[in-house]
Amino acid sequence: xxxxxxxxxxxxxxxxxxxxxxxxxxxxxxxxxxxxxxxxxxxxxxxxxxxxxxxxxxxxxxxxxxxxxxxxxxxxxxxxxxxxxxxxxxxxxxxxxxxxxxxxxxxxxxxxxxxxxxxxxxxxxxxxxxxxxxxxxxxxxxxxxxxxxxxxxxxxxxxxxxxxxxxxxxxxxxxxxxxxxxxxxxxxxxxxxxxxxxxxxxxxxxxxxxxxxxxxxxxxxxxxxxxxxxxxxxxxxxxxxxxxxxxxxxxxxxxxxxxxxxxxxxxxxxxxxxxxxxxxxxxxxxxxxxxxxxxxxxxxxxxxxxxxxxxxxxxxxxxxxxxxxxxxxxxxxxxxxxxxxxxxxxxxxxxxxxxxxxxxxxxxxxxxxxxxxxxxxxxxxxxxxxxxxxxxxxxxxxxxxxxxxxxxxxxxxxxxxxxxxxxxxxxxxxx
Amino acid sequence: xxxxxxxxxxxxxxxxxxxxxxxxxxxxxxxxxxxxxxxxxxxxxxxxxxxxxxxxxxxxxxxxxxxxxxxxxxxxxxxxxxxxxxxxxxxxxxxxxxxxxxxxxxxxxxxxxxxxxxxxxxxxxxxxxxxxxxxxxxxxxxxxxxxxxxxxxxxxxxxxxxxxxxxxxxxxxxxxxxxxxxxxxxxxxxxxxxxxxxxxxxxxxxxxxxxxxxxxxxxxxxxxxxxxxxxxxxxxxxxxxxxxxxxxxxxxxxxxxxxxxxxxxxxxxxxxxxxxxxxxxxxxxxxxxxxxxxxxxxxxxxxxxxxxxxxxxxxxxxxxxxxxxxxxxxxxxxxxxxxxxxxxxxxxxxxxxxxxxxxxxxxxxxxxxxxxxxxxxxxxxxxxxxxxxxxxxxxxxxxxxxxxxxxxxxxxxxxxxxxxxxxxxxxxxxx
Numbered sequence: 001x002x003x004x005x006x007x008x009x010x011x012x013x014x015x016x017x018x019x020x021x022x023x024x025x026x027x028x029x030x031x032x033x034x035x036x037x038x039x040x041x042x043x044x045x046x047x048x049x050x051x052x053x054x055x056x057x058x059x060x061x062x063x064x065x066x067x068x069x070x071x072x073x074x075x076x077x078x079x080x081x082x083x084x085x086x087x088x089x090x091x092x093x094x095x096x097x098x099x100x101x102x103x104x105x106x107x108x109x110x111x112x113x114x115x116x117x118x119x120x121x122x123x124x125x126x127x128x129x130x131x132x133x134x135x136x137x138x139x140x141x142x143x144x145x146x147x148x149x150x151x152x153x154x155x156x157x158x159x160x161x162x163x164x165x166x167x168x169x170x171x172x173x174x175x176x177x178x179x180x181x182x183x184x185x186x187x188x189x190x191x192x193x194x195x196x197x198x199x200x201x202x203x204x205x206x207x208x209x210x211x212x213x214x215x216x217x218x219x220x221x222x223x224x225x226x227x228x229x230x231x232x233x234x235x236x237x238x239x240x241x242x243x244x245x246x247x248x249x250x251x252x253x254x255x256x257x258x259x260x261x262x263x264x265x266x267x268x269x270x271x272x273x274x275x276x277x278x279x280x281x282x283x284x285x286x287x288x289x290x291x292x293x294x295x296x297x298x299x300x301x302x303x304x305x306x307x308x309x310x311x312x313x314x315x316x317x318x319x320x321x322x323x324x325x326x327x328x329x330x331x332x333x334x335x336x337x338x339x340x341x342x343x344x345x346x347x348x349x350x351x352x353x354x355x356x357x358x359x360x361x362x363x364x365x366x367x368x369x370x371x372x373x374x375x376x377x378x379x380x381x382x383x384x385x386x387x388x389x390x391x392x393x394x395x396x397x398x399x400x401x402x403x404x405x406x407x408x409x410x411x412x413x414x415x416x417x418x419x420x421x422x423x424x425x426x427x428x429x430x431x
Numbered sequence: 432x433x434x435x436x437x438x439x440x441x442x443x444x445x446x447x448x449x450x451x452x453x454x455x456x457x458x459x460x461x462x463x464x465x466x467x468x469x470x471x472x473x474x475x476x477x478x479x480x481x482x483x484x485x486x487x488x489x490x491x492x493x494x495x496x497x498x499x500x501x502x503x504x505x506x507x508x509x510x511x512x513x514x515x516x517x518x519x520x521x522x523x524x525x526x527x528x529x530x531x532x533x534x535x536x537x538x539x540x541x542x543x544x545x546x547x548x549x550x551x552x553x554x555x556x557x558x559x560x561x562x563x564x565x566x567x568x569x570x571x572x573x574x575x576x577x578x579x580x581x582x583x584x585x586x587x588x589x590x591x592x593x594x595x596x597x598x599x600x601x602x603x604x605x606x607x608x609x610x611x612x613x614x615x616x617x618x619x620x621x622x623x624x625x626x627x628x629x630x631x632x633x634x635x636x637x638x639x640x641x642x643x644x645x646x647x648x649x650x651x652x653x654x655x656x657x658x659x660x661x662x663x664x665x666x667x668x669x670x671x672x673x674x675x676x677x678x679x680x681x682x683x684x685x686x687x688x689x690x691x692x693x694x695x696x697x698x699x700x701x702x703x704x705x706x707x708x709x710x711x712x713x714x715x716x717x718x719x720x721x722x723x724x725x726x727x728x729x730x731x732x733x734x735x736x737x738x739x740x741x742x743x744x745x746x747x748x749x750x751x752x753x754x755x756x757x758x759x760x761x762x763x764x765x766x767x768x769x770x771x772x773x774x775x776x777x778x779x780x781x782x783x784x785x786x787x788x789x790x791x792x793x794x795x796x797x798x799x800x801x802x803x804x805x806x807x808x809x810x811x812x813x814x815x816x817x818x819x820x821x822x823x824x825x826x827x828x829x830x831x832x833x834x835x836x837x838x839x840x841x842x843x844x845x846x847x848x849x850x851x852x853x854x855x856x857x858x859x860x861x862x
Contacts, residue, residue, distance in 0.1 A: 021492035028493075055512065061452035062459075062516050063523035070522065073530055074515035077508040081486065084505035085493050091501065092494035099504055104580070125580070149535070149556070 008040040008130075010172040012140065012163030014179055017237040018082050019049035027178075027237065028089035031135060035095055040130050042170060044140040044163035045086055047078025068113035072142070072153045076102065079139035079159075087137045096134040100125060102142035102151065106169075107162065109143035109152045116143055116152035118161065118224075121169035130170075138166060157218030164221045168228035174254070175225065175232050177217060182236045183243030184209070184216055186417040187270040191405050194412065196419035198268065200245040200253045202362050203232075205268040208394045212358035213273030222246060266363030266370060267415040272408045273356040274401055276306060277329040278387070280321040281336060283346025293343055294320060294336070301335035303328035307356070307389040307396060317346070321387060323398060326352050354386065355404030358396040359411060371395050377414035383407045439471040439561075441603040443571065443594030445610055448668040449513050450480035458609075458668065459520035462566060466526055471561050473601060475571040475594035476517055478509025499544035503573075503584045507533065510570035510590075518568045527565040531556060533573035533582065537600075538593065540574035540583045547574055547583035549592065549655075552600035561601075569597060588649030595652045599659035605685070606656065606663050612647055613667045614674030615640070617700040617848040622836055625843065627850035629699065631676040631684045633793050634663075636699040639825045643789035644704030653677060697794030697801060698846040703839045704787040705832055707737060708760040709818070711752040712767060714777025724774055725751060725767070732766035734759035738787070738820040738827060748777070752818060754829065757783050785817065786835030789827040790842060802826050808845035814838045 011031065018024045027045075034041050046052075055074050059066040066074075083099040090097035106122035126136050140159025143152050154161055160177055167175035184206065187195040201209070203226040210219045216234055225232050226248045235243025245253055284290050291310065298305055303324040311319045324332055333350055336343070364370045374395055378385060383406070387398035399407055412418060442462065449455050458476075465472050477483075486505050490497040497505075514530040521528035537553035557567050571590025574583050585592055591608055598606035615637065618626040632640070634657040641650045647665055656663050657679045666674025676684055715721050722741065729736055734755040742750045755763055760781060767779055795801045805826055809816060814837070818829035830838055843849060 021489060024493050058452060058512075058516060059519060062455050063519040065523065066519045067522040067528075070515045070518040070528075070530055074512060074519070077511040077515075080508040080511065081489075081505060084501045084508075085489060087501040088490055088494040088497045088505070091498040092496065097498075097501075099501055 008042070008170060008172045009034055010042045010044065010163050010167040010170070010175045012044045012159055012175070012177045013046065013086075013237065014159060015046040015049050015051070015082075016180055017178055018045060018086065021085075024048075024082070024085050025089050028086055028093060030237070031086075031090060032093050032095055035135055042126060042130070042136040042138065042166055042172065043086070044138050044159055044166060045079060045082050046140045046159040047075075048082045048085075051078040051081065069150055072113045072116075072151050075153050076139065076142040076151045079141055083137045083139045087135075090135055090137075096132070097137055098129045098134045099137040099139070100129075101139050102162075103144035105138045105166070107138075107143035107165065108146050109154065111145040111148050111150070111152065113150075113152055115155035116145070118143060118154070118165050121165050123166065123169050126166070126170065138162065157220055160218045160221035161224055164225045164228070164230050164232065167230045168224070173231070175230050177221070177232060177234050178237040179216060179234070180236060180238060181216055181234075182239060182241060183234050184214065184246070185269065186419075187408060187412050188213070188215075188272055191272050192270070192409055192412050194409075194418040196417065198244045199255065200247050201268050203246050203248045204393060205360050205362055206246045208358070208360040208391065209269055209271050212271040212356065212360065212394070212396060213275070214269070214271050217246070264363060265361065265415075265417075266367045267359055267361035267417065269360055270408055270412050270415070270417065271358040271360060272404055273358070274404065275325055276323040276354060276356055276398075277326045277350065277352035278321055278323050278354045278398065279329060279332060279336075280319055280349040280351070281343075281345045282319045282349060283317045284320055285344050286316050286318045290318075290343065291320060293339075294345075295322075297335050297339050297343070298322070298324070298332045301328070301331040303332035303335075307387055307398065309387045309389070323354070323356070323387070353401050354398050355401035355407075356396055356398050357404060357407050357411065358394055359415070360394045362393050364393050364395075373414050374411060377410050378407060381407060381410045383410070439473070439601060439603045440465055441473045441475065441594050441598040441601065441606045443475045443590055443606070443608045444477065444517075444668065445590065446477040446480050446482070446513075447611055448609055449476060449517065452516075455479075455513070455516050456520050459517055459524060461668070462517075462521060463524050463526050466566055473557060473561070473567040473569065473597055473603065474517070475569050475590055475597060476510060476513050477571045477590040478506075479513045479516075482509040482512065500581055503544045503547075503582050506584050507570065507573040507582045510572055514568045514570045518566075521566055521568075527563070528568055529560045529565045530568040530570070531560075532570050533593075534575035536569045536597070538569075538574035538596065539577050540585065542576040542579050542581070542583065544581075544583055546586035547576070549574060549585070549596050552596050554597065554600050557597070557601065569593065588651055591649045591652035592655055595656045595659070595661050595663065598661045599655070604662070606661050608648060608652070608663060608665050609668040610647060610665070611667060611669060612665075613670060613672060614665050615645065615647055615677070615700070617850075618839060618843050619645070619703055622703050623701070623840055623843050625840075625849040627848065629675045630686065631678050632699050634677050634679045635824060636791050636793055637677045639789070639791040639822065640700055640702050643702040643787065643791070643825070643827060644706070645700070645702050648677070695794060696792065696846075696848075697798045698790055698792035698848065700791055701839055701843050701846070701848065702789040702791060703835055704789070705835065706756055707754040707785060707787055707829075708757045708781065708783035709752055709754050709785045709829065710760060710763055710767075711750055711780040711782070712774075712776045713750045713780060714748045715751055716775050717747050717749045721749075721774065722751060724770075725776075726753075728766050728770050728774070729753070729755070729763045732759070732762040734763035734766075738818055738829065740818045740820070754785070754787070754818070784832050785829050786832035786838075787827055787829050788835060788838050788842065789825055790846070791825045793824050795824050795826075804845055805842060808841045809838060812838060812841045814841070 109116035
């Protein structure tokens, strides 16, 4: 945190950052360096590498449908292992470190095993340990329910949420989320080599980027940070370079203290998403309530609808197209086919060869012509748009998946986001 | 427990009994069968197979001397994994099962990490679960300290102790300790093929047998059971045959209810021990206090002295010989050598080619001639005795290790312990 004088820092390290003994020692050294810089440190850590998946495999070997309470008891042992090893490693470097399970850390959740929501955080023991000068290591991903006194887990991206929740409860100055990418980029560097690392991004922009394909942070953690005014710093475990700050409402960019004032770009980034499929319900009677009928059926199938477009109709019939994650498409199609006569549509068209391009920027609120730039760039590139949807700070278009990479590059250039140097991309997933 | 009407059964399964998914399912079925027979069941389970050793290796990779508190936090995750998997497996067989960590089970210990002693057992949650008809699975080997609120582990043989402590706290009717041997034998079947499985053995006999080489039960657990009046049933995970009951003071053999009255043998069994080494301190000035001096030095070295023999002296000098575990010998020798001038002995002789033969039987109290039988058998076999020590119910002799097996067979026969059939020996260690 060069130049920024911080009292309490929360750090989160994912499974790939503590995959083996060597990685654990490297992370321990990094934590010790932060402590040496004079900061109090609280660390949320995930299970080592693929531990969680291996435990899940074991569970499925002994029980086709593992009891949720026992599954959480099982999975929570993964972080217990990594946090104890991390505390030992720090200890052997001559620094006092103490590890705490979710329940010891006061991470109180509801009783929904496998996807528990945090209802309260009472980090009494963590404060004690900090007051005694210890570095605090907390098991990510887990909590416990006060009524049942059972262990729970937070579900996907749980460790990010643990870190942000601890930062909020302890009024930390910053929550550093470490992964194997250098921060948030104007686009996925694997798609657009000229993508630039953002110095900072607003939490609402981050939410739109994450919701539309950016993988660095989990929406849930960003949302929690936004609600509780936690400053997130997304950075890399493998470099000491600063990453990207995610600034909530009215939050000040820590680096502006250094006089490094930067003008707000209109567009923060371009997100690409290959994970969606398009379903078209063709020949729907153009009478009120049909859309409601259709999406009630889709919702019941458990499919998560993203974009929706209804074509204007002249014939008394209309086509309704929507996108869902590729994994959900089959269920949605099956559900709709089952109700064809009731709904009265003519046929279903499934298309999983699409790609989604999103342009995100808080500046859209105040600047006109942002969408025009997008459409001009695409038409100049001869790229056909199949669907359009917009939010207050986002424009998304659906294209042929084969066009997406080229389209993203064109648009990235059109908005003046290209950097001079090419971004370096580390291996691994960062989760 | 054929014919014995039991209300509450505590069962302990070691690491080799839950080494993989298949073993866990087999154990689950066994537990379910006990439940089906109408009994309440509480299970103490060890970590899967070599999990604990693997975790220890990891710890040593990240820290030369792992912090004790963190090491206990790490190791305790092993039982957490096995107990959750076992509970799942039972669940998927249609029976309600709930797993509990040491702290959830109310296993309260002192704060000595790695070798904690149980100070109290408050199984409130276990009673609740039993009242609700659930099968209770408890993590063996672990507890927690009320003052520090930290997780502790009980050390070697901890899961046996957990099971016995739970049986005592819940006033269980029996504590079944499962391993891969069929029970307690009149001798180690690997040494003496004609060894017979004992129907029952007194806890004081069991303590002597365990202290002198019998590996089936841990002294600590047997001692805890003796003090708290817990009936132990040592039996095999791999057979439904009954094993051996360990009867405490005034305890009735459950099978006598079936009218199977059996006469008490004078000798319960013959124990063999290859793990000891002999150290002779030669030419010790024959003046008062020298022995005390010597054994204070040995004790300081951490060596655990077993047998001691002082030769009668005519020369004003005497030889003092004692046995220690082979692993402790080097430390003891080093310590003694360091004090040679102070003590004034002439030289040290180290001998790790010895074996110890022990004959154990409560009947020795009331029957004379037991030792005579031993010495006659050995001399008839032309076997030389190097050291002798006795307790109220035990005679031990030290021999050349090369003589031990033959000596044990001769003595086993001399006391009429040979069976007609040869005992079957299962693979594995039973731990």
